[in-house]
Amino acid sequence: MFSGESTFLLALLSFFAALEQHVVGAEITLNVSSLVWPPELYSPVIPQKLLNTSSVQHTPAQYPQYTDRTIGKWKWFSSDLWTTGFFPAMLYELNTRRQLCHGSGAGDANTDWVGLGRSWSTAELPLEVKNHVGHDVGFLSYPFVQELLLNPTNETALEAVNAFATDLAARFSPTVGCTRSWDSPDPTLFRVIIDNMMNLEVLFSSYARTGNKTLVDIAVSHADRTLVNHVRPNGSSFHVVEYNATTGEVIGRVTAQGYSDNSTWSRGQAWGIYGFANMFAHTKNMSYLETSRKMATYFLDNLPLDSVVPWCGRYFTPLSFLMVS
Numbered sequence: 001m002f003s004g005e006s007t008f009l010l011a012l013l014s015f016f017a018a019l020e021q022h023v024v025g026a027e028i029t030l031n032v033s034s035l036v037w038p039p040e041l042y043s044p045v046i047p048q049k050l051l052n053t054s055s056v057q058h059t060p061a062q063y064p065q066y067t068d069r070t071i072g073k074w075k076w077f078s079s080d081l082w083t084t085g086f087f088p089a090m091l092y093e094l095n096t097r098r099q100l101c102h103g104s105g106a107g108d109a110n111t112d113w114v115g116l117g118r119s120w121s122t123a124e125l126p127l128e129v130k131n132h133v134g135h136d137v138g139f140l141s142y143p144f145v146q147e148l149l150l151n152p153t154n155e156t157a158l159e160a161v162n163a164f165a166t167d168l169a170a171r172f173s174p175t176v177g178c179t180r181s182w183d184s185p186d187p188t189l190f191r192v193i194i195d196n197m198m199n200l201e202v203l204f205s206s207y208a209r210t211g212n213k214t215l216v217d218i219a220v221s222h223a224d225r226t227l228v229n230h231v232r233p234n235g236s237s238f239h240v241v242e243y244n245a246t247t248g249e250v251i252g253r254v255t256a257q258g259y260s261d262n263s264t265w266s267r268g269q270a271w272g273i274y275g276f277a278n279m280f281a282h283t284k285n286m287s288y289l290e291t292s293r294k295m296a297t298y299f300l301d302n303l304p305l306d307s308v309v310p311w312c313g314r315y316f317t318p319l320s321f322l323m324v325s
């Protein structure tokens with residue numbers, strides 16, 4: 001599920017989930033029941049695969065990230081890897097899907113998705129106090145954000161979300177207007193990756209419980225700077241924007257995992273599509289929705305004929321690139 005080509009599917013699923021959850025109360029109204037879904041979105045194979053994977057036990061706990069290229073078996077990783085929140089969060093998402101879609105595409109009616117999500121979260125709980133996970137706090141916090149939506153008084157989840165949000169806030173520079181991604185030996189080199197649009201949810205989740213408005217201000221500032229400096233006029237995106245931490249100026253626009261500095265890394269584009277839609281869901285600011293739509297339009301317009309998402313590409317055209325994590 002988490003290999004490069006499935007990233008878009010994941011983003012698309014999340015994007016629709018975000019729309020499903022937040023259409024009520026938005027300035028624009030979207031009639032979800034009138035939309036036509038690609039049938040793959042509700043394939044019964046999705047819950048079956050998640051359920052099968054959830055039955056695998058490792059001691060100490062390990063999490064699936066990607067599958068072996070030849071035999072298709074999961075590769076397992078320790079709980080502090082940046083992707084480990086995804087699996088438990090997807091278990092929670094299947095519960096949400098069951099409610100929103102009247103059971104469709106959520107597998108057996110008796111599957112306790114919430115119970116599975118909870119038990120798969122526990123090995124991640126020490127992470128919020130270890131404080132070595134850097135900018136990936138947002139990804140790691142997803143299961144706890146989900147838990148609080150169901151049970152806002154769960155103190156364990158609340159402590160985790162607040163600690164992750166505090167860690168992220170500590171990476172914010174008012175001069176740059178963003179949270180820092182990778183640390184650098186030169187403290188004046190301040191790198192921000194498009195991925196970090198995915199972190200902002202934890203700030204909103206903590207704000208919803210604590211009322212600490214500073215967290216929302218940080219999220220809005222980060223999104224505004226990203227909108228201006230990462231997203232190109234035609235809706236494509238840079239992976240990394242380098243700022244000078246002393247002056248706040250943009251000093252470079254480069255790639256780290258894409259094909260070239262001026263290409264569009266598919267996964268990063270997906271992060272932007274989701275991240276700006278999510279910002280709209282929280283703020284109702286149409287600029288974010290327009291940005292998300294512009295990025296989604298670019299993504300769809302530049303897909304190859306077979307719609308298999310390439311890892312990257314100047315125009316997304318050639319399929320000759322190998323996928324890398």
Ligand SMILES: *[C@@H]1O[C@H](CO)[C@@H](O)[C@H](O)[C@H]1NC(C)=O
Pocket residue numbers: 031032033034
């Ligand atoms: C939403 O779409 C469905 C299916 O097309 C239609 O039956 C329903 O009347 C629409 N609801 C509103 C509020 O427009």
Ligand SMILES: *[C@@H]1O[C@H](CO)[C@@H](O)[C@H](O)[C@H]1NC(C)=O
Pocket residue numbers: 045048049052
């Ligand atoms: C889940 O596991 C069962 C039993 O091992 C197997 O028959 C089935 O094909 C698996 N389903 C998927 C979607 O991998």
Ligand SMILES: *[C@@H]1O[C@H](CO)[C@@H](O)[C@H](O)[C@H]1NC(C)=O
Pocket residue numbers: 118119121122143144147151154155156157
């Ligand atoms: C509270 O949340 C934690 C972390 O999400 C979870 O592991 C635990 O099962 C939850 N407790 C209850 C009583 O639901």
Ligand SMILES: *[C@@H]1O[C@H](CO)[C@@H](O)[C@H](O)[C@H]1NC(C)=O
Pocket residue numbers: 165166169170212213214215
């Ligand atoms: C709000 O969050 C910021 C960032 O973590 C923190 O510095 C500040 O102390 C918090 N305010 C309150 C009232 O807790």
Ligand SMILES: *[C@@H]1O[C@H](CO)[C@@H](O)[C@H](O)[C@H]1NC(C)=O
Pocket residue numbers: 186188189244245246247251
């Ligand atoms: C940032 O600007 C300061 C002051 O002009 C300069 O000393 C520093 O070398 C710059 N850092 C980078 C990474 O360009």
Ligand SMILES: *[C@@H]1O[C@H](CO)[C@@H](O)[C@H](O)[C@H]1NC(C)=O
Pocket residue numbers: 223224227285286287288
């Ligand atoms: C909405 O977002 C845009 C783009 O970041 C920003 O320039 C504008 O001030 C925001 N509008 C409001 C009402 O907050």
Ligand SMILES: *[C@@H]1O[C@H](CO)[C@@H](O)[C@H](O)[C@H]1NC(C)=O
Pocket residue numbers: 260261262263
């Ligand atoms: C895009 O980047 C590549 C590699 O960094 C470079 O060769 C090419 O000239 C650049 N093209 C433009 C239009 O800037």
Ligand SMILES: *[C@@H]1O[C@H](CO)[C@@H](O)[C@H](O)[C@H]1NC(C)=O
Pocket residue numbers: 232233234236262302314315
């Ligand atoms: C989008 O804009 C970028 C930067 O100007 C450019 O390199 C790229 O070729 C454009 N993409 C398309 C499909 O026109």
